[in-house]
Amino acid sequence: MHTTLRRGAALMFASLALAAAAAPPEQTATAVLDRLQAGDAQAAEALFTPELAQAAPAATLQALWQSFGEPRGRGAARVTAHQGMQVVVQPLQFATGTVDAQVAVDAAGRVAGLIFRPAATPATPAPDVPAGAGYREQPLEIPTTRGSLPGTLAMPAGTGPFRAVVLVHGSGPQDRDETIGANRPFLDVARGLAAQGIAVLRYDKRTHARPQDFSGTDYTVDDETTDDAVAAIAALAATAGIDPRHLYVMGHSQGGMLAPRIASHSGKVAGVVLWSAPARSLLTLLPEQNRYLLGLDGQISADEQAFLDKLDAQIAAARGTTPTAATDLPLGQPARYWQSFEAIDPVADARALAQPILLLQGGRDFQVVDTDWQLWRRGLARQRAVTFRDYPALNHLGIAGEGPGSPKEYTRPGHVAAPLIDDVARWIGAQP
Template sequence: MSTSSMSTSRRLLMLGLTLLACPAIAADPQQVANRLLDHLQAGQTTDAEAMFTAQMAEAVPAEKLGTLWNSLGTLKERGTAQVSTQQGLQLVVVPLQFSSGGVVAQVAVDAQDKVAGLMLRPAAAEKAAPPPADARYSEVEFSVPQARGALPGTLALPKGKGPFPAVVLVHGSGPQDRDETIGGSRPFLDVARGLAARGIAVLRYDKRTLTRPQDFANDHFTVDDETTLDAVAALTAVAADPRIDRSHVFVMGHSQGGMLAPRIASRWPQARGAILWAAPARTLLELLPEQNRYLMALDGSISAPEQAFLDRLDAQIAAARSDAPAPASELPLGVPQSFWKSVEAVNARGDAQALHKPLLMLHGSRDFQVPDADWTLWQKALAGRSDVQWQAYPALNHIGIAGSGPSSLQEYAHPGHVDATLIDDVATWIKAQR
């Protein structure tokens, strides 16, 4: 969570994709998409909004559109568009190069040449550079076997004589690569290499929603399908590796992954302990309106269109929680009701209370996605536990990068690295468990 693609940080670049069945095809969808991008590049968000269908305009008001577009930095290059037909719409895909990194624009055009959907998602990240020759660790490809299909990953191994203690990293919400790439930053890459250099093996892997989206084609899945089952499979696989000390394998979850870490550790009872990094104490549907309200109020006020967006989000959340069936298009972020129901059923604090294993709790005080209120709830829930260690970092944001002032989406666009103190604290805690 980032709570994030299902949180604000999928999230970061997702404006929402609304696909409506139409009987005909737009005459020149590429021209429509280019005109939309021209308006956005020129800062003419009102003209861009005028190209939307009524439903799209209600979901993404001009002010929100402008804020998100500007958060990407300066547009430097526009690539060649590709056009395909999906659900009666023409889908135009245009690669864009911003100062903050590569982005792919997906523009859905209906039969009336109106924009029925717009998504700006991060371009596939370039593979991380290999470790330097003098690094105190190496990296090897590592596949996570699963009945639904294996997931590709990377195992960072300390140099020297093993077996080594190990950590499995579990992502935040939404499609995530093994480095949990967000804008110009790679939090999981920093953590994996930092811990490996300190004598701890780390497995990171591509999330199923990124690498095997076909597994979710039936539009009915749960948070366990998205995260938990694969995390358990990853723990099982890494513990079976002879280079790993199977009695000292830990789960480290970030954002939504942190919320699920106690559940994951309980379903893989061999886990030595769990690390909850920027973990929500409340459900994602409780946090989602808070995150959006925070972002919209950063300029000092919430405009009428922004309030209309918040009102619509409240209605979508109510529909997600309702016992009455509702299509994904009417729910937050276009995610099916089965997922939201399963997330609402997660009792993260209760799971942590029931998990009689050591816990390390990590929190950045500049985290607007999982704010101090959740940190306080965690402290109340786990008060008196001698096997829980608490580490708060005043300058860190949701992804563990230091800054100053109120955190924002724009901050994520700038490359940064996870604070070394946080990585040191994790390594020290893991070694203490031996």
């Protein structure tokens, strides 16, 4: 689901309003990172707000830092304003790859949020389409009532009409390539399918392109994902050279979970592809993912257990009826968002579809695991137009590897496996 380094997934922004003289935010961020690099997480924690110190105990923070390997240097920091705070993004080079540290500094100069993510390097453009590739790429804006979203259409050579796919992202603020660390799975899929005669639309997710649309607490998963995917399908259907009878949705992770819902809301979809799709709620997956990652070193410390206990309490609050501030709920998301998520049953949504379904699952996926895969298989066992494909060596991003899956993989460059892309192309081409 979430594509942050999961050990740090819950080190999210805490909203405070403190007015006092403070050091420049870059200086505060540097002080925190210097102390972590020196192995003194207790000193780093001394710069935190009480809320963050409780959510991110020193032992957990130090273990996370050490998991990145030997430090190799830092890139230039950049500072942006977000909800009354200054957010410093500092690229960190480690032996295992590059990680972005996002340090949120409040008005009093205290660290109110800390996230480590595989470096997305959004400023680096996608490589040019190779000469003689058999397809071209062109910009395609997706108009919506809340502002347009920028996208890219990979179009096969020729006049068409072509069968076409809309790619729908996993959770978090994703760009059109679904850049995760050193990897761009949506770029791989779009170009791989376009080379086989299938047009592919990928676009920047609203949380990436227009984060200002989520400044309040009155938004749902449809506001975040579903409605924009429906708009993308409509924009694709209206594009010259596209066969409107053969429009498909390929959702990855959370996008796969929502793909049946998107198809139902659109009414223009000929079939859906569910790639590494959860069959269960994110609130069920979050504690599983965190327990797995905190236990990769063979033990869970008392501080780590306290963090897990707090996460369990936040999840219980999200599922309860007592009004609770977003800062006291998982990932800092408001209650209405979680309520909308909990109301969705992805297996039932898929079962209700008349359209054909293709499900794809990697055997080394630690984010969406075999439990979900078996739920899909059992839940759709009686559906006639359902195809299952599993790939033992692939991780959550569809990239091959060995051994237990871990976030370190996301920092190493790789590509979505060709057999997965080929299976999607054959399945789409086989639809009557």
